[in-house]
Amino acid sequence: DSGVTQTPKHLITATGQRVTLRCSPRSGDLSVYWYQQSLDQGLQFLIQYYNGEERAKGNILERFSAQQFPDLHSELNLSSLELGDSALYFCASSVGGVRELFFGEGSRLTVL
């Protein structure tokens, strides 16, 4: 158990819909990261938040957005969903300035 909690574990929805994925970081970790793993792909960095502020951005689509709340939990919002958005979405956390990330178990999104 990494201490990072992600909900929901599985989500099935239709094209055009919007979903929200939630992440609770390890106690004391200020940084939250979101990664996407599509079929046969490595993990792709989406976005990082540090203590409520956006700190780094990867190849995150404009249809996707994220935020980190004062209690440090984070949400990843995916809208106007397309079939290609089907993937595993991982959240990770760290104490800022440390490069070893602790990952949650992921949220598997299936878009039909």
Place this chain on the structure above:
Amino acid sequence: DQQVKQNSPSLSVQEGRISILNCDYTNSMFDYFLWYKKYPAEGPTFLISISSIKDKNEDGRFTVFLNKSAKHLSLHIVPSQPGDSAVYFCAASASLGAGGTSYGKLTFGQGTILTVHP
């Protein structure tokens, strides 16, 4: 543009023998490298890391070697055990951001499936 590559999609090894997983990178700004292990239905778990100022780091059965001139790193597992069967991801990081707070922007390879046979 694949900045971190794991060219072997899979590797099969006999229990007790050495497993060698390889990783190549292209970005000269990477200065920290990590290996993660992933079991099905679980998130990646940190295994071992190495800074670019070193060429070797050892932790029990796991050793990571870094060859900066070749932009190549490898993970050695000795001896291999059936419980090591998993997907292994190589990841790289560059020092970015104020105060190092963007260190966690890791660039991952596609992974190598290791199977250790009893």
